Amino acid sequence: MTTDIEIARAATLQPITEVAARLGIPADAIAQYGTDKAKLTAPFLASLADKPDGHLILVTAINPTPAGEGKTTTTVGLGDALNRIGKKAAICIREPSLGPCFGMKGGAAGGGHAQVVPMEDINLHFTGDFHAITSAHNLLSAMIENHVYWGNALEIDQRRIVWRRVVDMNDRALRQITTSLGGVTNGFPGESGFDITVASEVMAILCLATDLEDLQRRLGDIIVAYRRDKSPITCRDIKADGAMTVLLKTAMQPNLVQTLENNPAFIHGGPFANIAHGCNSVIATKSALKLADYVVTEAGFGADLGAEKFFDIKCRKAGLKPKAVVLVATIRALKMNGGVAKADLAGENVAAVTAGCDNLGRHIENLAKFGVPAIVAINHFTGDTEAEIAAVKSYVAGLGREAIICRHWADGGAGAEDLAAKLVEMVEGGSDRFKPLYPDDLPLWEKVETIAREIYRADGVSADPAVRAQLSAWEAAGFGNLPVCMAKTQYSFTTDPERRGAPDGHTLEIREVRLAAGAGFIVVICGQIMTMPGLPRIPSAENIGLDEAGNVVGLF
Structure with a gap:
């Protein structure tokens, strides 16, 4: 064949x-x-x-x-x-x-x-689009660490840096990492991690922005960290939005x-x-x-x-x-x-x-x-x-x-x-009848419940009280009108990838929520879904290479 x-x-x-x-x-x-x-x-x-x-x-x-x-x-x-x-x-x-x-x-x-x-x-x-997105994202990561190293004028709480790094590859070893080891000249040790580039908020922003002006505004709105009083610090505060826009221009x-x-x-x-x-x-x-x-x-x-x-x-x-x-x-x-x-x-x-x-x-x-x-x-x-x-x-x-x-x-x-x-x-022969599933002004938790009930056919939603408190805090901060972006296994209506068919009577389990203020949505992480995938036991890469004529083989 x-x-x-x-x-x-x-x-x-x-x-x-x-x-x-x-x-x-x-x-x-x-x-x-x-x-x-x-x-x-x-x-x-x-x-x-x-x-x-x-x-x-x-x-x-x-x-x-x-x-x-x-x-x-x-x-x-x-x-x-x-x-x-x-x-x-x-x-x-x-x-x-x-x-x-x-x-x-x-x-x-x-x-x-x-x-x-x-x-x-x-x-x-x-x-080269994905390379540009990866570079723009990691430029912001570098500038956050650099700001802390040179005096931390914005009073960033290093425990509350929420901006991770990205790479366009499946590498489970990078999900959780320790940074800045090796002494004073390398900065202050801390925890971080990598997501895959396609999970980057920069990717989402590029895909939702209407022009370069809108792009820079959205990049500036990214929340990268919090102070000890939990007030947010944005990409604009770090002054990275201009350079990131330059990287993303093409x-x-x-x-x-x-x-x-x-x-x-x-x-x-x-x-x-x-x-x-x-x-x-x-x-x-x-x-x-x-x-x-x-x-x-x-x-x-x-x-x-x-x-x-x-x-x-x-x-x-x-x-x-x-x-x-x-x-x-x-x-x-x-x-x-x-x-x-x-x-x-x-x-x-x-x-x-x-x-x-x-x-x-x-x-x-x-x-x-x-x-x-x-x-x-x-x-x-x-x-x-x-x-x-x-x-x-x-x-x-x-x-x-x-x-x-x-x-x-x-x-x-x-x-x-x-x-x-x-x-x-x-x-x-038809007419315009499109309508979203829920209105903008529905509370965030009710938006999650609506998707769980109407689309996944779950009987209920479970989450740590801290998750609901975080959603309430974001509503109080003016983010309550944002849509929710569900991060869930693709293989099932449930959070269990093995449950095929059309199951009902299950509970949607929420592990974490993240605010993507620049993209303009709340990410709701369900079950065991990972924002950095791993390679399978036998990755496709094992069969990809060049033949004697220099042609790529193994892609399909």
């Missing part, structure tokens, strides 16, 4: 200027990175302000399983399909993180004949590449969906909406995490109004939700598919709470049987929705034309 990287390498790429021209972007409005990648310039982005918006489509999925769901693949395939049926369409997705590429995923640029290219560049260093510009079918793709930003808000940048999405009639975007992991945060954080903050949702499922993943082990997925098992549809149905019910019409995309695998497919279609029809079989992995855009046609019918 031809691998994803072999398919991508065999593709005929158009010059990026020609891809840009399809959206009406002149050659002098892009900064090229070679012949197949580019960034949109700031003056051009500003010139788009008065243009009307196209239609925004969200692609989300059931809870992920080792069997695979193909959310990015479906996003790319649907974008290609919309162009094939005569619509001016673009896709907007996140940039892959090096940590998962070398850990579990091995790449994140779609798959089969529904990919974005150049695949190797996108999965590795791309245009990273703020959306990246333009293409699909295998030479359709435009914006790939920009990459916050994790289980520990951050999981969406590509607002500036990329808004720019694409000004340039295309249809914009297909995705939110990370299952709809309980990615879609909820897309609606309640990104759309709320950016004023976006999605017109439809595509919920991706595979027969294989539904079987796993129905209790089948990965090793036993090959055989037909209609009963397991039907049992696994509980997970699919829960997501369909949840999406309806946001007022956006949804359709199910069955991402086809060659081993799927007609009886299994019929079982899913029947189940979905029973919920008043439609499930459409999609073969974009094998056939590219042609394999998703039925889905594209149905979406156009839904969007152009």
Whole structure:
């Protein structure tokens, strides 16, 4: 079987200027990175302000399983399909993180004949955005320590420095560290730790900022530490916001590449969906909406995490109004939700598919709470049987929705034309009914309870009294109108990654809360979720390398 990287390498790429021209972007409005990648310039982005918006489509999925769901693949395939049926369409997705590429995923640029290219560049260093974010974040870390070393004029309580460090790699050994050992010249010893870059508040800020002025304001608002009286100290107090903005100036510009079918793709930003808000940048999405009639975007992991945060954080903050949702499922993943082990997925098992549809149905019910019409995309695998497919279609029809079989992995855009046609019918015949799950003025604890009850179907929420006291303190300080960003396992509606299907009657366990004042949300850390992942027993990195011709192998 031809691998994803072999398919991508065999593709005929158009010059990026020609891809840009399809959206009406002149050659002098892009900064090229070679012949197949580019960034949109700031003056051009500003010139788009008065243009009307196209239609925004969200692609989300059931809870992920080792069997695979193909959310990015479906996003790319649907974008290609919309162009094939005569619509001016673009896709907007996140940039892959090096940590998962070398850990579990091995790449994140779609798959089969529904990919974005150049695949190797996108999965590795791309245009350097993540490096800029890492540098800006760690510059602030260095300036905080430097301020303390040179007299601590702001009276920072070293026990209450809350700004950690980041690196774009899965490295569990860095979760908790001791700093400044080695004597007087190295500063004052203390505790710190690393998060993965995609969990950085700087990443979230870049993905929610509307322009450089907004970027610097948000960076300045970051709370980095507290004094002994618990009054906050911000990045602006440390005087790091200007230099950080300089480091991020180019990273703020959306990246333009293409699909295998030479359709435009914006790939920009990459916050994790289980520990951050999981969406590509607002500036990329808004720019694409000004340039295309249809914009297909995705939110990370299952709809309980990615879609909820897309609606309640990104759309709320950016004023976006999605017109439809595509919920991706595979027969294989539904079987796993129905209790089948990965090793036993090959055989037909209609009963397991039907049992696994509980997970699919829960997501369909949840999406309806946001007022956006949804359709199910069955991402086809060659081993799927007609009886299994019929079982899913029947189940979905029973919920008043439609499930459409999609073969974009094998056939590219042609394999998703039925889905594209149905979406156009839904969007152009529908109305704007989108609404967030909860109002801004709901108390923070009640926002957490609302998500736990309405999306996770928990019976209750448990947290140390100190967590509730912290939320109350933030409300008193003026942060009560912020949305909450749930950091939770992606594998289950619960905090237990082993509980698949559609469990209820459980308790949502909250371990910690963090204030992301610059990004504009409260991070609620649930269960055992980590903001610095570790590598698996056999990481993908073991199979990545160069062949005799110098080509990258092992990415998928």
